[in-house]
Amino acid sequence: MRIAEMREFDDGGKLASQAYRNALRKLQDACEEVFGEQLETQGERAMALFESALESLKNRLSEHSEKRMRLFEILDIEPGEDLTKALLYPVDIDTLAPKQVKDEMYAEFHRRGKGRFDLRPILRRVLDELFTERTIRRPNVGANRHWPRLRQYIREIEDETNWLPDGQGVRLVNKGGRGPVAREPRDPGRLSVIIDPDYL
DSSP, rough: GEEEEEEEESSTTHHHHHHHHHHHHHHHHHHHHHHHOOOOOOOSSSSHHHHHHHHHHHHHHHGGOOOOOHHHHHOOOOTTHHHHHHHHHHOOGGSSSSHHHHHHHHHHHHHHHEEEHHHHHHHHHHHHHHHHHHHSSOOOOOOSSTTTHHHHHHHHHHHHHOTTTTSEEEEEEETTOOOOOSSOSSSSEEEEEEEEEGGG
16 A cells, blocks of 8 residues: 555544654654653644654654764664655564564574674574565664664573573673673674573
8 A cells, every 4th residue: 555545534444543643653652762752743533643743753853963873773764765654654673472472582593603693793694584475674783773673582581591600601791891781782783692592
C-alpha cells in the first residue's frame, strides 16, 4: 500500500489510523529525547496529527540541524531515507523470535572465539545473518529503539554462561576498560564483549 493511499475511514481505515498513531508516538518520543520536548501538532485525526508533527520537525531541524543525526539514530533511519515511510513501515527486531536472535548470537560468539571484541560489529553480523533473506533491511546497531531488546538478550546470555568462579562465556565490559558496566548501558558503541567459548 502506498502512503498516499493510507486514509482514515470509520471501518477499513482503522489499521491506517493505528499506523499513524504508532508513527507519531515514536516520533514524539524521539524528539523529546533529542530536543527536550515533543513537537507541536494540530488536527484531530491521526493522519493530520502526524503530518503536522512532520511539519513541526522540519522547522525544528532548521533551527537545530546539528541534532538531525542523533534523531535519525534513535529512530533507526538512514540518512536520505524517506522519514514518513520509515516511520509508517518500521523495521522491528521484535518480529524475530527471542530464541532465533539468541541462537544467532551464540553462533557468532563461537565464530569469534576467545578474546575481547567490540560489540557493535558482532551485533551487525548477527542481524546481517537474521535479515539476509528478508525483504526489509536489517535494523541498525546503535543507541536506538532496537538496542534495549538486543541488550536484554545479551544480558540473558551472560546469565546463562556464568559459571563463576570457574569462568564465564560472555561478559559485557566498557570499551575503554574503565569501571563496571551499567545494568542498562545506553549505547552499544561504548561496549566490548569478552568471550570464552569453553563456557558457552
